[in-house]
Amino acid sequence: MNEYLYEKDLRPLKYHILTGPRQDWTAREMALRLGVRIQSVRSHLIERLDMSDLENMPARFEAGVAAMNGEDPVADALGRDLFVVSIGMFTPEEMEAAYARTRALVDNGMPLDEAIVEGKAALKEVLAP
Amino acid sequence: MKKTVDVAIPIGPVHPCWKEPVRIKCETKGEQVLSVEVELGYMKKGIERIMRGRPWQEVMFLAERVCGICSVVHNMVFIETMEAISEIEPTERAAFLRVIVNELDRMQSHLIANFSYCYTIEHETLAMYLLNEREHVMDMIERITGNRVNTAYMIPGGVRYDLRPEDAESLRETLALLEKNLDRYMRIFENGPMIALRSRDIGILTKEDALMAHAVGPTARASGIATDLRTTHPTYRKLDFEPVVRTEGDNYARIMVRFEELFRSIGLIRRALAMMPEGPVRGGGICKGGEIRYSGEAPRGELTYFVKADRYGRVEDIAIQTPSIMNIDACTHHMLKGVLSVADVTATFISSDPCIACNER
Amino acid sequence: MTGMLQKMKNAVRSRSIHVTYVDTGSCNGCDIEVLACLSPRYDLEQYGIYVHNNPREADVLLVLGCCTPQWEDKLKGLWEKIPEPKVAIAIGNCPLSGCVFNREGSYVNPPASKHIPIAASVPGCPPRPTEIIRAILSLAPTVFKDYEEKRE
Numbered sequence: 001m002n003e004y005l006y007e008k009d010l011r012p013l014k015y016h017i018l019t020g021p022r023q024d025w026t027a028r029e030m031a032l033r034l035g036v037r038i039q040s041v042r043s044h045l046i047e048r049l050d051m052s053d054l055e056n057m058p059a060r061f062e063a064g065v066a067a068m069n070g071e072d073p074v075a076d077a078l079g080r081d082l083f084v085v086s087i088g089m090f091t092p093e094e095m096e097a098a099y100a101r102t103r104a105l106v107d108n109g110m111p112l113d114e115a116i117v118e119g120k121a122a123l124k125e126v127l128a129p
Numbered sequence: 130m131k132k133t134v135d136v137a138i139p140i141g142p143v144h145p146c147w148k149e150p151v152r153i154k155c156e157t158k159g160e161q162v163l164s165v166e167v168e169l170g171y172m173k174k175g176i177e178r179i180m181r182g183r184p185w186q187e188v189m190f191l192a193e194r195v196c197g198i199c200s201v202v203h204n205m206v207f208i209e210t211m212e213a214i215s216e217i218e219p220t221e222r223a224a225f226l227r228v229i230v231n232e233l234d235r236m237q238s239h240l241i242a243n244f245s246y247c248y249t250i251e252h253e254t255l256a257m258y259l260l261n262e263r264e265h266v267m268d269m270i271e272r273i274t275g276n277r278v279n280t281a282y283m284i285p286g287g288v289r290y291d292l293r294p295e296d297a298e299s300l301r302e303t304l305a306l307l308e309k310n311l312d313r314y315m316r317i318f319e320n321g322p323m324i325a326l327r328s329r330d331i332g333i334l335t336k337e338d339a340l341m342a343h344a345v346g347p348t349a350r351a352s353g354i355a356t357d358l359r360t361t362h363p364t365y366r367k368l369d370f371e372p373v374v375r376t377e378g379d380n381y382a383r384i385m386v387r388f389e390e391l392f393r394s395i396g397l398i399r400r401a402l403a404m405m406p407e408g409p410v411r412g413g414g415i416c417k418g419g420e421i422r423y424s425g426e427a428p429r430g431e432l433t434y435f436v437k438a439d440r441y442g443r444v445e446d447i448a449i450q451t452p453s454i455m456n457i458d459a460c461t462h463h464m465l466k467g468v469l470s471v472a473d474v475t476a477t478f479i480s481s482d483p484c485i486a487c488n489e490r
Numbered sequence: 491m492t493g494m495l496q497k498m499k500n501a502v503r504s505r506s507i508h509v510t511y512v513d514t515g516s517c518n519g520c521d522i523e524v525l526a527c528l529s530p531r532y533d534l535e536q537y538g539i540y541v542h543n544n545p546r547e548a549d550v551l552l553v554l555g556c557c558t559p560q561w562e563d564k565l566k567g568l569w570e571k572i573p574e575p576k577v578a579i580a581i582g583n584c585p586l587s588g589c590v591f592n593r594e595g596s597y598v599n600p601p602a603s604k605h606i607p608i609a610a611s612v613p614g615c616p617p618r619p620t621e622i623i624r625a626i627l628s629l630a631p632t633v634f635k636d637y638e639e640k641r642e
Contacts, residue, residue: 142560150513174597179595484518486518
């Protein structure tokens, strides 16, 4: 991390936001969805999002879940649009890599559930290397 | 957040145009804004943490201190949440009185938002006119509820004070005065060539971006999304309410939506005064336990309370989703992107009527 | 013995006050009451008070709100930027006691007098605009009246 003259370390303040009730519920649901521990989700969110994004994360999450149409089960299970467009948690490249891997496994005849576990493992690599 | 350029222009936390402290860091290319990072924490008081474990009688006063500008609607939505949990119905006269006070509060909130915008684009004459009109509205709020800000007017089952006939008469007179003056000020804003130069086609929020960031209130209605929770509120439905929608999505549209809503509010108050039956204003009732999600339309948009109460009416868990959370996000991450000049950043930011106290609680 | 010229200067000095306000985490209620002072009805400027919001040109600092964590260091820095003579007025209950926010579990750190010297306070939640104007008007002359003589 760069050293600044005037800028403060915002991590404790961001943590205050994330431990607010609604943000906490949402972060827990996201951890459940991705199958990782809440701490790594929190630290990842603190690193990638700014404070306004963190405050608005629950509303964006709701909007993103509501926008899932069930056309592509792999995309919905990984939250391709949810975690990239709605909440900028992963970069498009990271998500695309995980998505492509899962899609390839499904096309090769692997059951959907197992393939998604593999895809989530790729995302987990990004969250908690 | 990842930095894309070397130089970021910080604006705030203390800025002459902003009422409240917030710091936004604009990453710019020349004068064009590429991306914006928001630094909050200047107003973080932890109200939701204080509210937990307190009886509703205490939470009620904390709730209206979430935001001083729209304190009436916080009071109203929290009390209606408790009523929804405990199945209390307000008396009919009280329901109309709530609408009257809520619309007066919306008017003063919109007036101060438009004042801030005019002040930011340095149209100080119009700004001062609007601020003076706001004082008439504040007088009416004080006359009905007994205080200018933080009125604690609504209680489960009704309201605290009845509207006396002489108050109703002076309310009608004030509305006539406001309608006359505001019509003139709206025309000044609508036709001002200098205002148009600073407002039209600046800070555009497209409908897609507004939907993604879940923008609400006048910010969303200026982008063509017809969302207004007043259309589903039982008392407002009796009053035959239609939301104001514009499609431009720029600064001008947002301010004009607020101007037009001022006239809708005047109409709503007039109809409520005419339809209001005689009767008691306090219905009584005992708050019970339960868990609910309840939304109401604040001046800035959709305000949601998530309340879990135990059987004595004590609040066990509470979360508040204020409209400014969504609007500030929509403004900073979508509207401000692509603003062609740093000078327009403050005006665009103010045009979305940000309320940092709401945002951080 | 104060000369005639000095007396005139003092009188003028105490009637031209620049005000800046800083919100350290209030509910906005006091903010809009300070803003309402600007309106033509209360008209701060007829008393020679000019709301400037630039600490480097200010004489009077209005402190609102209950001192949230971000202001721990910044409030003091802002106070030091104001040139002498200067005075701070606490507006509302928040900078005095923390009002309703000073409860277990909150992040605030009142009173404001912990961070900067407060000369006067206007209690109320929120105080009326007239009370705010009166506090500035009654405090300013006592501070700026004989400042130049005291300095010598």
